[in-house]
Amino acid sequence: MSDLFAGLHADDYDRVYGNRRLLGRILHYLRERRGAMLGSAALVVGSALLTAAVPIVISQVIDQVAAGAGLGLRLSLFVVAAAVVAWGMNWARQAITARLVGDVVYRLQCDAADAALAKDIAFHDRNSVGKVLSRVTGDTEGFSSVMTLTLNLLSQLFLVLLLGGVVFWIDVDLGLIILAALPLLLGTALAFRRIARTAAAATRRVMARVNANVHESMLGISVAKGFGRERTVYRDFDGVNRLSYAVYVRQGLIYTLILPVLTLLAGLATAVVLYQGGRFAVLGRLSPGEWYFALQALGMLWQPVTQAASFWSLFQQGLAAAERVFALIDSEHAVVQHGNEPVTGLRGDIEARGLTFAYGPGSVVFRGLDLRIAARQTVAVVGHTGGGKSTLAKVIARAYDFQEGELLVDGRDIRSLDLRSYRRRVGVVPQHPFIFAGTLAENIAYGRPDADHADVERAVDRIGRRVWSRSMPMSLHDHLAAGGQGVSVGQRQLIALARMFLREPDIVILDEPTAGVDPLTERGIQNALSRLFTDRTVLVIAHRLATIRRADRILVMREGTIVEDGGFDELLSRDGPFSELYATYYAHQRPA
Incomplete structure (x- = not known):
């Protein structure tokens, strides 16, 4: 299986971009929609505050019940209202995100199509129509996934910081336990990055080969039928399609390994917090409500990381797709002019x-x-x-x-x-x-x-x-x-x-x-x-x-x-x- 990716060669104009540069290019497409971004950021802050307020209020209700003060009806109603308003804000943010992603993908497709049209005949002679078409259409659509994930993860960053700060305010030792687990979880996720990017790039290339094969077969179908070569055309397609199948299976095996490992690590960290928080509660350092809040905060802290890992395939496919699109846009012209003197008419010498x-x-x-x-x-x-x-x-x-x-x-x-x-x-x-x-x-x-x-x-x-x-x-x-x-x-x-x-x-x-x-x-x-x-x-x-x-x-x-x-x-x-x-x-x- 190791030789599988060796046959999926990059095109001669492909480039390798670092994650920072890729994300910088993505943000470049977002700058013209600053108003929508600010509106989305405001909704993120409001939703995060209300989402963080819910476990805080619930912890206070638990402490009131434990102290024999009875169930606080107002606090309960606040939890319901906060959850509803937070849901509304999150829906509005998702709607803005969908519009932003749609606008960016539209502009990226326009830029990719414009770049393909601007390329010289030499470029198109070297590169099949199917492969170029795959970048203009399929890869720009794959790029939208990384846009959505990036915006969603950024929206949860404020919530992570807010909840982490509250846990430290409640108990520094408990906060340090949670903080110590984060590098292990993030490091494990990042360890998959290189192999995941390689698998994602191979997936985009094999899809381009499938598109090129189908496009060429359809263009030459009359010749194939004239010589009775339909089965040969099918065998060629079947070979490429089997390669595509093998690449996708390997990619799936790689990505399905990430989430279980991260879930196991998150479970171990939760068990440590559960045990240590219980000890602190017995010793009187934490109230039952604060213990509950620490566990809830821990679950919310793990969610963005595990969510990113669970969608790691989409994220890496999106980055690989963006890399292919930007390579098309950035590819150098084969015909280079040293000037731009106007030509209104020619004698023809x-x-x-x-x-x-x-x-x-x-x-x-x-x-x-x-x-x-x-x-x-x-x-x-x-x-x-x-x-x-x-x-x-x-x-x-x-x-x-x-x-x-x-x-x-x-x-x-x-x-x-x-x-x-x-x-x-x-x-x-x-x-x-x-x-x-x-x-x-x-x-x-x-x-x-x-x-x-x-x-x-x-x-x-x-x-x-x-x-x-x-x-x-x-x-x-x-x-x-x-x-x-x-x-x-x-x-x-x-x-x-x-x-x-x-x-x-x-x-x-x-x-x-x-x-x-x-x-x-x-x-x-x-x-x-x-x-x-x-x-x-x-x-x-x-x-x-x-x-x-x-x-x-x-x-x-x-x-x-x-x-x-x-x-x-x-x-x-x-x-x-x-x-x-x-x-x-x-x-x-x-x-x-």
């Missing part, structure tokens, strides 16, 4: 000088790459898989940051530009565009939320009505499912191109926009692309002969290096790497 890029240790793509793309030039990038074509596009689009060298746009260091405004001027059309849940028009206008219906219609016109109507037999008001279910790859590419026409970027990066369409539709899209290529810089990862022919230049990449650069006819006549690619991949695309 791109230059790389000694560019070095690696996805990680041992996965270097570029080693001192030099490249110059003139403004308003259309450049096709070709080469075998793994040559660096897509990586070059991602680096120019600032999806990834390079490690060494320079990348200049219009003579300015790309790292000195305001990233948000720069990305507005750069349009990227991936080979497999994503479709959001909504109407077709809303999907086209995704890059320009301020666009009206007429703007969307003009974007469609620029692609070509004949091409659009033949390939998209649907209205702009028809709804599409999330992920593009029911929409072909070619239709997704048409939607992505319409988005691009509507956005009007200065630099366009295309990952072969006609790879998924039929030859007739391709011809229409190529005509539309010729209009899109006008007056802007275009970098296209080309797999189609028609796209290559339209380019001003062709870059042939191999293992992160540009091995050939020139026009179509020029490269074809050299009998070099491009000629080999042409004979292998493109020659068969020539019309008969």
